[in-house]
Amino acid sequence: MDRRRFLQSSLCLPAIPLSHAIQPTAADGNLVVTVQGESPADITKAAVQALGGMGKFVSKGSVVMVKPNLAFAQNPKVAATTNPEVVKAVVEMVQEAGAAKVVIMDNPVGPWEGPYKRCGMEEVAAATGAELRPPEMKRLVSHDFKGGGMRGWRIFKDFLEVDVFINVPILKSHSATDLTIGMKNLMGLIENREMFHGRDIGKKIAELAYGFPPHLNIVDAHRVISSGGPISGNVIEPKTIVVSANILEADVVAAAVLGRSRRSIPYFDPAFQRGMGQVDVKKINVKSYRLGA
Template sequence: MSAGSLVLNSALFKFAFGQEESSTGRVTKRIKGMHDLVVAKGEDPYIMTVKAVETMGGMRKFVKKNSAVLIKPNIGWDRSPEQAANTNPYVVGALVDMCFKAGAKRVNIFDRTCNDTKRCYENSGIEKIAREKSANVFSPDDWNVIKAKFNYESPMEGWPVYRDALECDTFINVPILKHHSLTGLTISMKNLMGICSGDRGMMHFDIGTKLAHLTDFIKPDLTVIDAYRVLTRNGPSGGNLEDVLDMKTIMVSPDPVLCDSYAANLMDRDPLSISYIEQAVKLNLGNADIAKADILTIKT
């Protein structure tokens, strides 16, 4: 029997008898940046991203030499960058460059897509730009998962999470800000759905609690929100350019709750009206009170 067959048979045995490996999530300490949140305004999404991270204290605050980094964009839809359903590829490209410059040994990028994976990766523009910069862009493996465990009662207990999302030294969450028909908005916590295997439809029940618990489980080290082009209605997939607004804004913070709250405010939404922000505040995962945060806006 080949080694490949042994691995497959082991995976089948674990799947059949419910003996998958479990984890209580990433163990990480939130790194304090130079500010609570940096907001960049400008014309070039690559430059805006670089300047925002530099103003936060630089990527070396978050990425150490010879480390493994996961960059998690939204690549869920078969849409072009102009349609604003996926993260801007130049934002992702800037993060890849900064991670390698900071000394990362490996930069992984993946998403569990809603449309055909090959078309999503190609038409988003993310795969091409990231691979040109030596990032490892791949489709997640539904066999290569770890069951989530919590030290409190959670609807996410036992949910399969891709191992690649956990086995990284630095997790950078880089969503696009857009309208979503179910949750109101897709921002960073909603973007974490793409690291989960399992029944996507079941995630939609009590989704606010699930996403807050998932955020607690993953503990993103850095959140970078792409609001360069924003899908203002008919999300999450969009498709009509008339629904897209040029906001030309990038937000960077170690605090996903603050980042999402500021983004919600940009969309004229009370942050606490977004279920996952409300639930994250209850778990003390971050600050939703923008007025009490150290926020610096820069122009590039």
């Protein structure tokens, strides 16, 4: 399914307050919501609202981990990392839901200082009061991952010590897997992402997502690398956000924004075989909206 066909069914909404523009949807299976619009922050908030609101996932007094893609020290305009406007919107919604603490964290490729600064996360933390936490090797612990093939792999225990885990990847091209979205973004939880690249990368990514599923996935598809990624490449602007509690189905719908399907993405079928959701976008419960006239 190409992007044009995918968005044909979008509901055109007037530019009115979000609380009136998109009403929360009652839980009905693994719902995936997409919202298209000009403002990354506005469409992020609208998409979560349409899924039922952040209060559906975050309770008062909870500690929440927000995990964007901060793999590379790139300016947000390059679209190699999650848009800071999206991350800021997520943090604000989590705080409004009553969270006691919000942590932003990733394990970048190479030293963390460059990506954290270059990707705009220091500004997000300063504006919201969220903790921008570096990955510390001394905090790596062995994790069972539901007894799958990754049993015993080491994970940053920061991700184990929170009440809610929100995955906030960017949709972009990747030379090893065609696309990196939510499932592959989880490689930032573990000690050595390079161990994934090579043989059976799709199976390993599926096992990672099966063994450590986020509570909520918010895919930044506002400005993305459509080819040539993951560090840089051809940039386009679908101006879309995809949200779901189901990581596989969020990824499948996000992939459709760029006209990709299970045929080119090696971790979709292994995840489907583990019962993690549908890989045929036509079988997924999708509600699509367009914010603004």
